[in-house]
Amino acid sequence: MSSIVTVSTNPYEGQKPGTSGLRKKVKVFMQENYTENFIQSILDANKEALVGSTLVVGGDGRYLVKEVVDKIIKISAGNGVAKLLVGQNGILSTPAVSHIIRKYQTLGGIVLTASHNPGGINNDFGIKFNCSNGGPAPDGTTNDIYRLTTDITEYKIVPDIHCNIDEVGVSRFKVGEGEFVVEVIDSVKDYVEYMKSIFDFPKIKTLLQGSELRKPFKVLIDSMNGVTGPYVRRIFLEELGASMGSVRRVTPLEDFGGAHPDPNLTYAADLVNEVKNGDFDFGAAFDGDGDRNMIIGRKAFFVTPSDSLAVLASQLEHIPYFRSSGVKGFARSMPTAAAVDRVAEALGKEMFQVPTGWKYFGNLMDAGRLSLCGEESFGTGSDHVREKDGLWAALAWLSVLAATGKSVEEMLVAHWQQYGRNYFTRYDYEECPSDPCNEMMQELEKTMTSPGFVGSQHSAAGKSYTVALADNFSYMDPVDRSVAMKQGLRIVFEDGSRIVVRLSGTGSSGATVRLYIDSYEAKDVLGDAQQMLQPLIQVALDISKLQQYTGRDAPTVIT
Ligand code: VG1
Numbered sequence: 087m088s089s090i091v092t093v094s095t096n097p098y099e100g101q102k103p104g105t106s107g108l109r110k111k112v113k114v115f116m117q118e119n120y121t122e123n124f125i126q127s128i129l130d131a132n133k134e135a136l137v138g139s140t141l142v143v144g145g146d147g148r149y150l151v152k153e154v155v156d157k158i159i160k161i162s163a164g165n166g167v168a169k170l171l172v173g174q175n176g177i178l179s180t181p182a183v184s185h186i187i188r189k190y191q192t193l194g195g196i197v198l199t200a201s202h203n204p205g206g207i208n209n210d211f212g213i214k215f216n217c218s219n220g221g222p223a224p225d226g227t228t229n230d231i232y233r234l235t236t237d238i239t240e241y242k243i244v245p246d247i248h249c250n251i252d253e254v255g256v257s258r259f260k261v262g263e264g265e266f267v268v269e270v271i272d273s274v275k276d277y278v279e280y281m282k283s284i285f286d287f288p289k290i291k292t293l294l295q296g297s298e299l300r301k302p303f304k305v306l307i308d309s310m311n312g313v314t315g316p317y318v319r320r321i322f323l324e325e326l327g328a329s330m331g332s333v334r335r336v337t338p339l340e341d342f343g344g345a346h347p348d349p350n351l352t353y354a355a356d357l358v359n360e361v362k363n364g365d366f367d368f369g370a371a372f373d374g375d376g377d378r379n380m381i382i383g384r385k386a387f388f389v390t391p392s393d394s395l396a397v398l399a400s401q402l403e404h405i406p407y408f409r410s411s412g413v414k415g416f417a418r419s420m421p422t423a424a425a426v427d428r429v430a431e432a433l434g435k436e437m438f439q440v441p442t443g444w445k446y447f448g449n450l451m452d453a454g455r456l457s458l459c460g461e462e463s464f465g466t467g468s469d470h471v472r473e474k475d476g477l478w479a480a481l482a483w484l485s486v487l488a489a490t491g492k493s494v495e496e497m498l499v500a501h502w503q504q505y506g507r508n509y510f511t512r513y514d515y516e517e518c519p520s521d522p523c524n525e526m527m528q529e530l531e532k533t534m535t536s537p538g539f540v541g542s543q544h545s546a547a548g549k550s551y552t553v554a555l556a557d558n559f560s561y562m563d564p565v566d567r568s569v570a571m572k573q574g575l576r577i578v579f580e581d582g583s584r585i586v587v588r589l590s591g592t593g594s595s596g597a598t599v600r601l602y603i604d605s606y607e608a609k610d611v612l613g614d615a616q617q618m619l620q621p622l623i624q625v626a627l628d629i630s631k632l633q634q635y636t637g638r639d640a641p642t643v644i645t
């Protein structure tokens with residue numbers, strides 16, 4: 087029998103979850119009791135339902151995941167949790183955690199990831215709590231967790247539980263009078279079974295392997311050394327019969343091989359080049375924890391996430407899941423371009439615009455009002471889980487391509503011809519000094535809310551824009567009426583063009599400024615986005631004085 091030990095501790099400052107969990111440098115999490123404090127606070131925030139409960143635990147395989155799983159096991163045992171479902175080797179993708187919470191109806195789950203942030207001892211780690219609906223904890227819960235971290239005095243732990251998480255199986259421990267169970271589960275099995283029930287795998291297999299009517303459709307799937315590796319191997323190699331040459335970087339590495347596991351044109355440039363120079367029909371990449379996706383077509387034709395969402399919204403009848411569950415509404419985060427809004431209107435579906443962060447979609451899904459949603463930051467997903475889902479998005483695209491027989495580029499061009507095109511770009515200025523960035527946001531908000539700003543004209547490169555609306559976006563959840571304030575500065579012009587500026591909530595040091603630009607063209611749909619948006623970008627840089635405040639004359643990443 088093992089006994090519970092109460093350890094006294096002192097609060098750490100700054101354990102405030104951001105857009106998606108608490109993300110800090112690994113060395114911050116390695117400080118004495120830092121991680122223990124946060125785990126205890128997560129459990130305390132769930133106090134009412136904790137005793138006798140089951141939780142899911144897993145992460146993206148980055149440095150420190152296994153050590154933290156071990157801490158979660160010991161602290162959960164100390165706090166009356168009855169059972170943990172732990173991914174083998176600590177591996178579970180973020181969408182897989184969401185699915186497992188829902189499938190086994192657990193109290194929630196703890197996800198160990200800093201998502202697209204680099205890993206390794208000198209980089210980032212993260213901890214996120216997901217609730218019983220499988221979704222990231224809403225603001226109310228993360229505020230509770232944060233408050234608890236500020237006055238924590240002790241945590242409870244069972245130090246002599248030793249559990250091997252490398253092998254699938256059940257371990258039982260006697261703790262005090264009760265029993266504590268750790269079940270190590272296959273990291274991919276439940277998720278893969280679920281995907282097979284959502285999509286028509288034989289149809290996708292025929293697409294990839296070719297038939298009398300059509301030559302094989304060549305794909306290149308890049309896991310960026312992140313958590314999706316084992317999922318991609320099981321789905322693409324074993325289930326869909328693709329060859330080894332169809333996948334790359336499919337072994338999760340603690341430091342992602344030194345790569346920045348963020349599927350965009352800058353950090354997934356390898357994949358883009360390989361598809362550009364090879365004869366691939368389709369390329370996809372996923373981030374460290376498997377919830378983001380990037381989709382490209384032949385010759386690396388790039389699909390912006392905003393367009394990806396809109397195209398999928400218009401083609402859901404090709405996916406068996408939606409044929410049986412029906413299509414409810416659509417949603418996007420505020421900075422995401424409004425392409426999907428036009429599809430919603432054409433199909434007569436409800437359309438929602440929420441703040442940045444997947445947690446804001448959950449209530450709408452739970453209320454049966456939302457089927458498909460996305461963010462411009464390479465996030466796409468549906469109500470099959472409560473997280474965005476990278477592999478799901480790739481399979482959704484392949485289903486659509488199999489059914490329509492079109493190429494990726496043909497799909498996009500046809501879509502733009504029907505609906506017009508929302509040109510979109512995002513500029514990221516990563517890890518700038520914090521103080522000047524905060525000052526920039528304050529000054530910009532002051533400018534935007536000063537009398538005369540609405541109605542003022544701004545010109546660059548021969549184009550003029552008149553301000554129609556300027557605000558700091560706020561959102562009231564239509565289901566529980568909770569309000570999220572100050573979610574991004576937004577300037578909308580009379581022709582519908584838009585500038586959005588916000589500070590990232592996922593970085594671990596300094597400030598990352600995100601500038602989002604979009605504008606709609608009904609007819610001129612085949613232009614180059616950077617060129618089309620150049621005047622508006624110039625206006626945005628002028629109004630915000632971004633270069634002056636950040637000291638950067640160019641962004642770190644352009645999407
Ligand atoms: C970023 C994205 C946001 C996304 C969040 C979590 O947040 O902009 O759309 O939901 O990351 O994604 P921020 O606050 O840095 O802009 V992930 O894949 O990092 O969990």
Ligand code: CO
Pocket residue numbers: 180201202373374375376377378
């Ligand atoms: Co992620």
